[in-house]
Amino acid sequence: MKTIIIDGRAIANEIREELSHTTSDLIAKNIIPRMAVLHIGEDPSSLSYTKSIKKISSKLNIEVDIYTIEENTNDVHVIKEIKRLNDDKKIHGILIQEPIPSSFNREDILLSISPFKDIDCMNPINLGRVMRGEFPFAPSTPLGVLKVLEQENIDVEEKHVVIVGRSTIVGKPLANLLLIKGKGGNATVTVCHSKTRNLPFFTKMADVVVVAVGRPKLIKGDMLQHGAVVIDVGINDVIDKDGKHRLVGDVDFDSVIGIASYVTPVPGGVGPVTTLMLLSNLITAATRKV
Numbered sequence: 659m660k661t662i663i664i665d666g667r668a669i670a671n672e673i674r675e676e677l678s679h680t681t682s683d684l685i686a687k688n689i690i691p692r693m694a695v696l697h698i699g700e701d702p703s704s705l706s707y708t709k710s711i712k713k714i715s716s717k718l719n720i721e722v723d724i725y726t727i728e729e730n731t732n733d734v735h736v737i738k739e740i741k742r743l744n745d746d747k748k749i750h751g752i753l754i755q756e757p758i759p760s761s762f763n764r765e766d767i768l769l770s771i772s773p774f775k776d777i778d779c780m781n782p783i784n785l786g787r788v789m790r791g792e793f794p795f796a797p798s799t800p801l802g803v804l805k806v807l808e809q810e811n812i813d814v815e816e817k818h819v820v821i822v823g824r825s826t827i828v829g830k831p832l833a834n835l836l837l838i839k840g841k842g843g844n845a846t847v848t849v850c851h852s853k854t855r856n857l858p859f860f861t862k863m864a865d866v867v868v869v870a871v872g873r874p875k876l877i878k879g880d881m882l883q884h885g886a887v888v889i890d891v892g893i894n895d896v897i898d899k900d901g902k903h904r905l906v907g908d909v910d911f912d913s914v915i916g917i918a919s920y921v922t923p924v925p926g927g928v929g930p931v932t933t934l935m936l937l938s939n940l941i942t943a944a945t946r947k948v
């Protein structure tokens with residue numbers, strides 16, 4: 659079987675092109691889409707994600723304001739800062755970068771983000787709305803997965819989608835989005851996790867496997883049925899034989915070639931699309947103000 663390697667960067671470019679029309683319309687109305695990214699502490703990988711958000715945003719004339727709050731402060735200070743951003747009419751979206759250090763009350767912090775500015779669906783109120791199928795914003799990574807499927811004309815209706823990973827930011831919201839009664843949904847969904855007994859039993863039944871675990875090479879070709887679509891959300895920094903750092907997914911890429919009908923590579927698969935979905939949510943938020 660020929661395996662199509664999905665080009666996430668090309669999909670991201672197409673989305674960027676579409677979004678550029680909306681941003682131009684907004685700018686013509688004197689609305690500059692603007693987001694605030696808040697870091698609590700200085701986690702290197704989230705700082706580098708913010709850097710890439712800023713780079714892509716600049717191509718769309720989106721403004722990104724970065725705030726770094728020192729780790730030795732408290733919840734009251736962080737929530738006060740978020741409330742200030744909630745009230746700032748020039749700011750359309752707020753992103754709190756993870757990880758939020760464990761000394762902070764994560765729940766209180768996320769609940770303080772205005773649901774109308776919560777562009778990565780971190781506020782539990784918005785997450786609950788995703789479960790109901792009614793939401794202003796869904797989290798960007800599950801949206802990225804759905805966008806990849808849509809762009810490749812892979813319809814999940816009547817299909818069995820097996821999601822490996824049940825995190826609150828990827829697996830669970832994705833399951834709810836795939837269950838929506840309507841376009842892009844109507845799938846039959848199984849969610850697996852670390853306590854799933856006999857993972858291959860489930861993955862072998864899947865028409866579509868989405869993996870969001872954070873374990874390099876967890877999913878191998880012999881765990882799939884022929885023709886399965888494989889979407890790899892995982893991003894793992896591994897050190898290869900030459901001592902060099904390399905990003906790999908959760909799928910043993912070489913072993914699924916010839917078995918899967920489609921596969922997303924890492925890097926260059928879901929990741930670039932995810933960032934554009936975040937910006938798409940921001941533009942939705944900015945459009946709301948028109």
Ligand SMILES: NC(=O)c1ccc[n+]([C@@H]2O[C@H](COP(=O)([O-])OP(=O)(O)OC[C@H]3O[C@@H](n4cnc5c(N)ncnc54)[C@H](OP(=O)(O)O)[C@@H]3O)[C@@H](O)[C@H]2O)c1
Pocket residue numbers: 799802822823824825826827828829850851852853854857870871872873876891892893894928929932933
């Ligand atoms: N491409 C993107 O834009 C993007 C965005 C976000 C995250 N990611 C990547 O996606 C991966 C997952 O992120 P996350 O935040 O969802 O991770 P997470 O919160 O750590 O959740 C991982 C999930 O995988 C499950 N799991 C762990 N080991 C397993 C195993 N051996 N078999 C089956 N399930 C297993 C865990 O099960 P339990 O619940 O039982 O512990 C958990 O549900 C990471 O590599 C992350 O870097 C990528």
